[in-house]
Amino acid sequence: xxxxxxxxxxxxxxxxxxxxxxxxxxxxxxxxxxxxxxxxxxxxxxxxxxxxxxxxxxxxxxxxxxxxxxxxxxxxxxxxxxxxxxxxxxxxxxxxxxxxxxxxxxxxxxxxxxxxxxxxxxxxxxxxxxxxxxxxxxxxxxxxxxxxxxxxxxxxxxxxxxxxxxxxxxxxxxxxxxxxxxxxxxxxxxxxxxxxxxxxxxxxxxxxxxxxxx
Numbered sequence: 001x002x003x004x005x006x007x008x009x010x011x012x013x014x015x016x017x018x019x020x021x022x023x024x025x026x027x028x029x030x031x032x033x034x035x036x037x038x039x040x041x042x043x044x045x046x047x048x049x050x051x052x053x054x055x056x057x058x059x060x061x062x063x064x065x066x067x068x069x070x071x072x073x074x075x076x077x078x079x080x081x082x083x084x085x086x087x088x089x090x091x092x093x094x095x096x097x098x099x100x101x102x103x104x105x106x107x108x109x110x111x112x113x114x115x116x117x118x119x120x121x122x123x124x125x126x127x128x129x130x131x132x133x134x135x136x137x138x139x140x141x142x143x144x145x146x147x148x149x150x151x152x153x154x155x156x157x158x159x160x161x162x163x164x165x166x167x168x169x170x171x172x173x174x175x176x177x178x179x180x181x182x183x184x185x186x187x188x189x190x191x192x193x194x195x196x197x198x199x200x201x202x203x204x205x206x207x208x209x210x211x212x213x214x
Contacts, residue, residue: 004030005038009047012058018073020081021048021056051118068121071107084113085135086127090151093144097167099152099160110134133182141168142175146183154186161194
């Protein structure tokens with residue numbers, strides 16, 4: 001029993017950065033009360049970090065001291081253990097795609113699971129339950145584009161879609177158009193109109209190109 005904290009810490013440090021720990025994983029070593037007490041003591045000593053109720057991670061140590069694991073590492077760990085689909089929010093996607101220069105202040109992700117908040121040191125990371133259409137195509141560029149377009153709103157949709165036509169590979173543009181049936185009405189209409197404009201432009205350009213002489 002005296003070696004319980006050491007056993008927990010050893011297991012935590014052997015895992016990849018961001019791996020999640022809970023009392024359940026150590027119940028073969030001691031009672032739940034003893035395991036919970038050991039986790040609490042390790043957290044108070046700075047050996048572990050509590051990121052949510054009953055969930056812990058090991059800090060990352062370097063010559064600069066201890067830091068929380070990266071947000072990406074923790075998100076990947078949650079996806080791996082829970083099977084959830086977790087993606088960046090629309091404002092972050094708009095920035096990543098070059099549709100806006102505004103950098104979101106808060107870290108907010110959309111998830112197929114329940115909404116909750118994680119605490120990584122002094123960083124708060126919010127997981128918000130997303131609608132089906134917000135999660136369609138996951139982390140693919142087509143999914144990023146859908147979330148970015150929603151974030152920008154109807155007023156900026158036409159301009160954003162013109163830019164996306166030049167940024168998205170054809171297969172991703174097609175995937176975004178294929179998702180129109182599940183998109184909110186204004187987004188579906190904007191994507192449809194953008195596709196028609198692109199088709200008309202291509203046909204016009206082709207008609208104006210002189211036939212090759214042989």
